[in-house]
Amino acid sequence: MAWGQKDDEAGAQEGRGSSPVSDAGRNSAGGPGPNQGDPRVRLGQAGTAPSGFRLGRVLGIPIYVHPSWLIIFLLITITLGKQFAVMHPNWSQQQHWALGIITSILFFASVIFHELSHSVVAKLYKISVESITLFVFGGLARITRDPSSAKQEFNIAIAGPLSSLFLAGCFFLVARAVPNHQLVFAACNWLWEINLMLALFNLVPGFPLDGGRILRGIAWGITGNFDRATKIASGAGRFFAYLLIFFGVWQAFNGNWVGGVWTAFIGWFLLSAARESYVQVELRNTLTGVRAADIMSRDVPTVERNISIDDYVHEVMRTGRRFHIVTGAGKPVGLVTLHSARSVPREEWANTSIQPVMMPFERIHAASPEEPALGVLQRMQSEDINQMPVISEGRIVGMIARDTILRLLQTRLQLGHLAS
Ligand SMILES: [Zn+2]
Secondary structure, rough: OEEEEEEOOOOOOOOOOOOOOOOOOOOOOOOHHHHHOOOOOOOOEEEOOOEEEEEEEEOOOOEEHHHHHHHHHHHHHHHHHHHHHHHHHHHHHEEEEEHHHHHHHHHHHHHHHHHHHHHHHHHHHOOOOEEEEOOOOEEEEEEEEOOOOOHHHHHHHHHHHHHHHHHHHHHHHHHHHHOOOOHHHEEEEHHHHHHHHHHHHHHOOOOOOHEEEEEHHHHHHHHHHHHHHHHHHHHHHHHHHHHHHHHHHHHHHOOOHHHHHHHHHHHHHHHHHHHHHHHHHHHHHHOOEEHHHHHHHOOOEEEEEEOOOOHHHHHHHHOOEEEEEEEOEEEEEEEEEEEHOOOOOOHHHHHOHHHHOEEHHHOOOEOOHHHHHHHHHEEEEEEOOOOOEEEOOOOEEEEEHHHHHHHHHHHHHHHHHOOO
């Protein structure tokens, strides 16, 4: 169904543990946006970035199964088992359920085939594929970067629906070839229809569905502008998402509760994914032209390497600053944070120096003054760090805090909305 770019987990040089935030679509279910000023704003592409247990490897691509997928697997198996029982009362109960399970497995093999087809085309363009994950809404192929041209986007996207159409054709032919073999016929009959539906649903021209990517590829080709194309595809995605939600509610009020709620839920999922892709573009535009030097604080707080943790904590309380460059003989030797200091038991603070808890200079992630702010923010997110020194010619010339970039983003986004 979806394919998208890798999502980084947010995290801290401060050593704060990172937690996966669900992303829908490129993979991500609308996480908190920058307009809420959430420090965990995500720059990854839309989409739930599901992880899960590993099934195996196909064409060198690891295939994962997210726990949420088990729900849908069970639902489909039960639906099929019941359906076969109604349609073929002459079969044994074991036959109903065995065929239900086998058909369900073949369906998910079809979904993997669909994702693999996106992946194979992506690989042709030297875009590496990190993983394929099955989750509650289908499959998700994660690629390491965006396509670099409209044509690439179009071809990677269309490969999925084409592969599903191909499978639909294959199952259709097998079903027609063995009309007398009831079991095979029943399974293939269901499989060709579901693959056809998969192809058609994915062709809906709304981001983040394949159809939305196809639309973006076309719009990108025509306008030559990736951002505008993304906005168009994301707008179409929101339109179709609302349509699905309304249709789901309508279904529910007409007695089809399960189907209606499910439809509305898929609509909601698509809505958040479409929104997120739009936010990506806004973020990128908002920070265009801003460099590390523009947003760094030139005031670099330092502490001597020999002070005790007790003294360090007092310094933090006195100044309110939670991270410091550690110096030895006037030269920077590391970075210490309140968080790392607190990893030492309270009773040892007086007799422990900050050296054992500091991060050595060589391991610090640093920015150069010319580095674009967006790149700095992305690195902070992927490395899970909250502050980064800016180093020029071996000297620390400033500090960047993630909060500062996020505040700037928030302000600019708000002003942008006022201006437009
Ligand atoms: Zn697809």
